[in-house]
Amino acid sequence: MTVVTRVAPSPTGDPHVGTAYVSLFNWAWAKRNGGRFILRIEDTDRARSRPEHEVQILEALAWLGIVPDESPAVGGPYAPYRQSERGALYAEHAQRLLASGRAYRCFCTSERLAALREEQKAAKADLGYDGLCRALDPAEAERRAASEEHVVRLAVDKAGTTRFIDLLRGEIVIENRTVDDQVLLKSDGMPTYHMANVVDDHLMGVTIIMRAEEWIPSVPKHVMLYDAFGWTPPTFAHVPLLRNADKSKISKRKNPTSLLWYREQGYLPEALLNFLALQGWRPDGDVELFDVDTFVERFEPSRISTGGPVFDLTKLDWVNGEKIRALAPGELARRLVSGGFAAGWTEERLLAVLPLFRERLVRLSDFADQARYLREAVEPCLDDLLPKIKKEDPGVVAAALAEAADLLEARAGQADEPREEALRALAASRGLKVGSLFMGLRVAVTGRGASPPLLPSIDLVGAAESARRVRELAARLVPAC
RNA sequence: GGUCCCAUCGUCUAGCCAGGUCUAGGACAGGUGCCUCUCACGCACCAGACAGGGGUUCGAAUCCCCUUGGGACUACCA
Structure with missing residues (x-):
């Protein structure tokens, strides 16, 4: 059977x-x-969904090299791929x-x-719909439906349990009495997630649902829907x-969650991918750096670990540095250049200076600052210099620097070694430590x-x-007097 | 509150399913040193974990139970 997977993001914010x-x-x-895929x-969710977010999601995934086989952008045999355009399907199934x-x-x-919810909270009772309308005579309900605003709810059989297999955890058993009579169709005619995802996953032939574990508690509703339709549920993983560092679900208040941010910071897509893959999976005991092809070749969903990984940017930084190098x-x-991290630079000119920077870059955005001195005179940071030469006489340092300036000009174009030797000799003749002279030149x-x-x-x-x-x-x- | 999920170094993890080869391995971060004109890269070394308690077993990080801790869900949001 062909493997069909899917991702179903909501266009309600940054990717x-x-x-x-x-x-x-x-x-x-x-x-x-x-x-x-x-x-x-x-x-x-008509109130929160925005078309521009859909575009951003597609673009962000494309940036990462994750290109869907079917999507609103490229279409496919089960179009439309936008749930807001599939209303008739949900109505029919409802x-x-x-x-x-x-x-x-x-x-x-x-x-x-x-x-009702307040009452239940106060009484510390189980939360959920009390089933009032479930007792309505169907014919009567049908009559009222023509003119009255209403929703469609799942009629949950509260007896017994629902069990299903999660690929990573094994069997999960949930008591049906804890399953709510979930709204399937909202009063605006739109389906809820539960209704839409079951109908779409089935119709689109999805064979395995890999999604975040926050969905586990609602799987029984989905299983009941598959059952009500007479369908076989896909595999759940x-x-x-x-x-976040405090173990709570990752949030934008405590972590950068927008993919746009990662791109702007100069993280390489392959680095982010590698890092993300590491959050729960690795190809082999000790291997941590790999390319996406290797990942595709070896990835095995059942081997994703179950512990919630704390998102740690310092490790991403390391991966990014490695990928840059x-x-x-x-x-x-x-x-x-294409990422906009080297404004004013041409690729050719960049090529000449990159040997000096490639092992110093953690993010591509570091370049502009690190290489600024190549394009303009940077105000010397005396706080960097003074502590390093505090044992030297400022007048001696100044004189040595002036002499070094002459030397550097006179020996322009010469190889590094002879110039370095000359500078060392210069420092020695002035009674300066080599490091002091070099630091002065460096800061200058x-x-x-x-x-x-x-x-x-x-x-x-x-x-x-x-x-x-x-x-x-x-x-x-040594200011002139 | 209820239901469900999870639990190895600070962090990401290997090992667990098929108990012994684990005085628990690697990586990031941290510390020290080497290299060295600084930083970085690189290299070497150090420190650092099986949440606790019961059980099963000749033997448990690995299997079972309880406790504790953390998390998610509990919407006409997904």
Whole structure:
């Protein structure tokens, strides 16, 4: 049987990292098995759904390289893939349920429902619909339905238990008395998630549902629906929820959750993917870095671990640094330019300076700041310099810097070693520690106490300009009277 | 409150299903050192966990039970 997976995000906000996480698994599993991966938009909440968010979701997943075989954008044999456009289908299926007595119309107002909930809370009773309208005569309900606002609810048999197999956890048994008479069709005619996902997953031929574990408690409703329709449920695999540091479900208040943010920060898509895959899965005992093809080749849903992983950016940073260093120089240059991280730079010029920066970049966005001194004179950070030379005489340092400036100009174009030797000799002749001289030059030329290697930096800046910056700093160390 | 899920270093995890090879392995972060003109990279080393208690067994991180802790759900949101 062809493997068919899906992801069903709601277009109610920025594209979410959790969507990427679940999509990755679903996409990879379909791909590994030569199956189909469907992206379905769950936009049945008319108040919160926005078309622009749908576009962003598609774009963010495309950025990651996760391309659905079927989606609102490319269509497919089971179109439409937007639930708001599938209303007739849900109405028709609700009708079937109504006819077989597995669902009923409910005319209760939201006010009554709210009051009911308060009562139940106060009495510490189980929460849920009390079934008032379930007692209505069906013919009578049908009559009222023509003119009165109402919803359609699932008629849950409260006796016994519902059991199902979760691929990661084994059998899960839930008492039916805890299952609510869930609303299937809202008063605006839109289906709820429960109704829509069951109907769509069945109609679209989905064979395995991989989604977040927050859905486990509602699986019985879904199982009952499959049963009411006479359908066989797909396999269920509930993946753990990504967590904040305090273990609560990941949230934008405590973590960056927008995929747009990761792109803007200069995380490589392959790094984010690798990192996300690591949250619950790894190919082999010790291997942590792998490319997406390897992931697709080896991914096995049943081996996803069940503990909720705390989302930790420091590990992502490490993965990103590794992936950056694994990039061919030309490719890194391309990414910097196309991602907008190197404004004013051409790929060709970038190629010449990248050897100095590639092992210093954690995020692509680090480049602009680290390389600023190549394009303009950066205000020297004296706080970086002064502590390093506090044992030296400022006048001596200034004089040595001035001399070094001359030397650098005179020896422009020379190889690194002879110039370095000359600088060392210069420091020695002035009674300076080599490090003090170099630090002075570094702060003068790059503005910072931490920078790429000095001589190559000077070559890139240009000997004349470098010398100018050095003289300027020297003058500052000993102000002329 | 009720229901369900989960539980190995600070974090991500291997090991658990098929108990012994586990004085529990790796990675990130942290510490120390090496390299070195700084930072970074790289390398080496150090520190750091089976939540607790019962059971089963010759033997339990691994199986069972209880406790504790954490989480999710409990909407005409998904």
